[in-house]
Each structure stands twice: as structure tokens, then as C-alpha cells.
Amino acid sequence: MNLRGVTFRVPTDEDIEFVAANMREADRRELKRWTGLDAEWGLKNSIRYSEVCFAGVFEDGKVACIFGATRINLMEDDAVLWALSTTEVDSHRLAFAVGSKAGIDMIFREMSDVAEFSNWVDMDYSSAVKWIQWMGGDFSIRPVLRKGRCGGEFSEFYIVNPYYKKEEI
16 A cells, blocks of 8 residues: 555565664664663564554655554553654655654554554654654653663653544443
8 A cells, every 4th residue: 555655564574674674773772772672673572462563665665664553451442552763764754754644544543442552752762752743642641751671761652543433332
């Protein structure tokens, strides 16, 4: 599916290898600070546990990112939203920005039974904080800062799903 200069697909082994090898240094640092583990492991683990997962690919064939979401608890109506981007984003800023809106909309629609998506972001990663806010994320309800396993101060953000449909009992 091609939406606004970005094609979305289920990540291939080649996509995963490309993202692991070309991950933005700030994404790599955030993963290390939060988990204390290798970025490639973090990427593969995130994919493994995601209910919905896509690779975003620019028109020139370069992989922009891999992103997805996984439920926190099957009994609740919330999920963890995540994305790991490549250095290709820096030379495709407009396509990435517009494609990001389309990509998150796909996740919202695929998981319409999820009311709220959340995750933690390294507050030193200012472009990620701005991107989250631009995507509709908010930090104000949960202004708690938490230390990562290997440093950094993280804050939890949340994004409300506009397509949420609560099942009536």
C-alpha cells in the first residue's frame, strides 16, 4: 500500500537487517538507555511481540522505519506503540512526516478496540518528543520522569485512538 510517498508492508528479513544496520544513532541510544540491550535485539524483540507491525519504505526503495504496536494486557484497552527509524529519514523529511501520519492511522484502524497507545521516550531525544507531539501524543497527563536502565530520563506519552470502538457487553 502506497500512502503519500511511503509504502507500507510487513517487514521482510532484509528490512530488519537494513534498519538494524542503519538505525538512527538517537534511536539506538534510546534503546540502549531504556533497556540496556543491543539495538538489533530490541528491534527484533519489538517485532516479535507486536500484534501489528509494518516497515515504511520510501519511493526510492530505502527503508524509513519499522513500527508497530502490542497490547499491554488482553483484558485492557491499551497498547504500546513503538517505532525505530533509519538515517534515510534525514534525507526524506517531508515524506517521513506525512507517511508517519498515514502509518499511525493504519495502526489505529487495525486496532480499533484499543483506546489508547503509549510508550516511554528519552527526553534527551528532542526530535522524537516533537514528533510524538506532532503525531497527537501528549505527556501532560503522565508527567512522571523515570530513569532508563542505562541512563537518560524517560517520560510516558499517550495517544488516543480516534477509531476506538468499545465493545458493549
